[in-house]
Amino acid sequence: MENIYAMLNKNAQRSNERKQPRLSKEEYAKQMKYKRNHLYRLAEVQSGEVVSSPQKYLQFLNLMARLDYTITNTLLIMAQNPDAKMLKDGKHWRDSGFYIKKGAKGIQILEPTGEYQREDGSYGANFNAKYLFDVSQINTKKILYNAPQMNVANMINGLTYLSPVALQQLDTFDGGEPVFYSPDAKCIYYANNLSPTQLIQGLAREYCHVEFDKQYSDYNRENNQFFIESSAYILCQKYGIPHHDIKFADQVTQYFYGMELKDIKKELGNIKSLCEDVSERIDRGIYKSQQEKIQQRNDVSR
Structure with missing residues (x-):
């Protein structure tokens, strides 16, 4: 019995050592700000990329036709997965009964998280990074996306x-x-x-x-x-x-x-x-x- 508890305590210690220390409120805010700024810059740079050739421009227009996102988020998606067709976060895919392929890399976009009041009294929107996954990253043989066909x-x-x-x-x-x-x-x-x-x-x-x-x-x-x-x-x-x-x-x-x-x-x-x-x-x-x-x-x- 003593050996069992020794093993349990040893594994518990290892588990606790692997846990990352919880960030303070200030550290978390700093980390989120860094991610936001990185994504804003990525979207801005991508705006130059999509107009650099007819092929890239048409690819971007096709992406806008398939996905209903803000122009900033569409540019972010273009930079990370230009062939994306249907996007959901991990929870929504699981709620639909589907699971993400092992090793699949999420697509970062900016999600509104509420409002804040500026010093001049006007209001602005807060954004945080959010991860989405495309239908191509889902572990299923079912056809989940069909191209639109309007009568x-x-x-x-x-x-x-x-x-x-x-x-x-x-x-x-x-x-x-x-x-x-x-x-x-x-x-x-x-x-x-x-x-x-x-x-x-x-x-x-x-x-x-x-x-x-x-x-x-x-x-x-x-x-x-x-x-x-x-x-x-x-x-x-x-x-x-x-x-x-x-x-x-x-x-x-x-x-x-x-x-x-x-x-x-x-x-x-x-x-x-x-x-x-x-x-x-x-x-x-x-x-x-x-x-x-x-x-x-x-x-x-x-």
Whole structure:
């Protein structure tokens, strides 16, 4: 019995020696600040990386289409796992009945943890580092991620529901884009005999033009083409719409040339925001259209 207790006490001592001393409140705050600053800097540096070539830029736009995170966190994910498709923290994966592969390295992002009051009386948000894991790091043979596939009819319905601009079909179209927004006429013109894919591609792009024209006073189709094409590309990727014309990405280095990193990051956020505004319009239009159909069926059945 004595030998058993000796062994137990010896192992207990080893276990206690392995435990790291608990950090004081000040030391913990210092450690968190260091991690935050490191992540902020990583995101800023990454903003320069993603606009350094057409390939990296398109990869970043694809990531924005797949994941719904802030621009800072999307840049952090890009720096650590640019192919990420579905992210959850360890607890949420376990709660869903899945476990992380042994040795998998977490992806660090910044998570809001509350507010604080500045000396001038205004409020700011506190952030701490948080680890996420991609679906590719989960130990399972099940298919947990499927690429989006939007029904074309639903998306056209969502885009054009209570449209803020007029829509007009033209039987003859003299060159140019087969779907085209005119800011003077406040109208989207579209050619006859377009395929469903051509039509939805064009409408997605042109409603980004409409939204830009609404938000910015200096709208100019030629000058704003790169910005708007970028937003339209994200939009199409998000809903699973084929988008074969990626020539706009060739302008990326020229467009961002001379910008400071913080300004590049801000512009990337603006591009994402424009896409989100049009996306909200689509989702809202689809929902309201479906509600109207349900109401009509209920009225008929009475």
